[in-house]
Amino acid sequence: MARFKVVITDSPFPSPEPFFETLREAEAEVVLAENPEDRAALAALCAEADAVIVTYAQIDAELIGAMEKNRLLARTGVAVNNIDLAAATAKGIFVTNVVTAQVPDVANHAIALLLTVAKKIVLLNNLVKGGLWSLAPADPVYKLDGRVLGLAGFGNIPRAVARRARGFDLKVMAHDPYVSAEAMAEHGVEKVDFDGLIRESDYLSIHLPLTGDTRNIFGRAEFRAMKNTALLINTARGGVIDEPALVEALKSGEIAGAGLDVLSTEFPGQDHPLYKFDNVVITPHSAYLSVECVRDLQRSAALEVLRVLKGEKPVSVVNRELLSS
Numbered sequence: 001m002a003r004f005k006v007v008i009t010d011s012p013f014p015s016p017e018p019f020f021e022t023l024r025e026a027e028a029e030v031v032l033a034e035n036p037e038d039r040a041a042l043a044a045l046c047a048e049a050d051a052v053i054v055t056y057a058q059i060d061a062e063l064i065g066a067m068e069k070n071r072l073l074a075r076t077g078v079a080v081n082n083i084d085l086a087a088a089t090a091k092g093i094f095v096t097n098v099v100t101a102q103v104p105d106v107a108n109h110a111i112a113l114l115l116t117v118a119k120k121i122v123l124l125n126n127l128v129k130g131g132l133w134s135l136a137p138a139d140p141v142y143k144l145d146g147r148v149l150g151l152a153g154f155g156n157i158p159r160a161v162a163r164r165a166r167g168f169d170l171k172v173m174a175h176d177p178y179v180s181a182e183a184m185a186e187h188g189v190e191k192v193d194f195d196g197l198i199r200e201s202d203y204l205s206i207h208l209p210l211t212g213d214t215r216n217i218f219g220r221a222e223f224r225a226m227k228n229t230a231l232l233i234n235t236a237r238g239g240v241i242d243e244p245a246l247v248e249a250l251k252s253g254e255i256a257g258a259g260l261d262v263l264s265t266e267f268p269g270q271d272h273p274l275y276k277f278d279n280v281v282i283t284p285h286s287a288y289l290s291v292e293c294v295r296d297l298q299r300s301a302a303l304e305v306l307r308v309l310k311g312e313k314p315v316s317v318v319n320r321e322l323l324s325s
Helices: 017-026 039-047 061-065 085-090 103-118 121-129 156-166 181-185 194-200 220-225 243-252 291-309 320-324
Strands: 004-008 028-032 051-054 072-075 094-096 148-152 171-175 203-206 231-234 257-260 280-282
Touching: 004 017, 004 291, 017 028, 017 291, 039 061, 051 291, 061 085, 072 291, 085 094, 094 291, 103 121, 103 156, 103 203, 103 231, 103 257, 103 280, 148 156, 148 194, 156 171, 171 194, 194 220, 220 243, 243 257
Parallel strands: 004 028, 004 051, 051 072, 072 094, 148 171, 148 203, 203 231, 231 257, 257 280
Antiparallel strands: none
C-alpha cells in the first residue's frame, strides 16, 4: 500500500507523464482528477491527499477546509491567484510556485507579440491569403530602432525582455516601485514613474502580478494618456487591464493596437469584443509554451512534492511565514 497520496487537480499540458515520472520516487499513489469542475468529487480526492498539484483549478477556502492531511499546494506556474493563500496559510499548508522555468519562453513571446503587432504580420497574412497583395492596408508601419519599450514591472521576465529588446536597438524604461534605479541601470534600463511609463512608451509591455492594487490598473485614464501610436503588450495577467476601457481606446484610436496572451477571463468564448479588431493579436495564455518549459513546469511542481513528502522544506514558497513555524 502506498505511503502517500498525491492529487493532481488539473493538467492542461499535452501529457501528465512528467508528473508521474518525477513522483515515482515518492512511493505515492498519484491521482489525476477526472473533472476539476466537479467540486464535490475534487473535495473528496483532496481530503485524502498528502500533497496537491494545481494548475488552473480554483482552490478556495471551502476546498482547503476539506483537506484533512495535506501539507502542500504546488502550483505549476508563478501566479497563485487561483489559490486562497490566507486559508492555506491558516491551515499550515505550504503554497509553492514555479518562477524560473518559464522566463525565456515568456520573454520571447512578449517580443514576438510586439513584433507581430508592430509589423502588422497577422493583418498582412490574412490579406494575402484572402487574395489581396497590397501594402496599403498596413500603413503606417514604424521602424523599431530608437523607439521606447516601457516595462510595467521589472522582475525576471521583464529583465529578460529588456535583454532581447536591446538587439532591436530599442530604448528600454521600466516602472517598478520595488526595484531601484541603480538595479535597473545595471540592465541598461531607465527607471521612470508610472505616469512617465504611460506617456513615453511606444510599446508598453505588462509584467505585473494580479493584486488588489494592480487590478484594472490600465484603464480609461491610462489609455488616454498613452501615445496614439502606442502598442500594449500583456503576457502577465488579464485582470490588470480594464478590457471595456481597452475596447473603447481601440475604437477611438487612443492607442494603435495590442498583443495579448491573457484576457480577464480564461476560455472567453467565441464573441469577445476584442476579437473584431485587426490591430489586436490574441494568443491563448501560451507564452510559456515549449516542450522543454512544459516539462520543467511539471517537474518543478512535482519536485516540491517530493521534498515535502521526504520531510524537507519546499524551495519556492509563497507563504514564507510557514517556514519559521
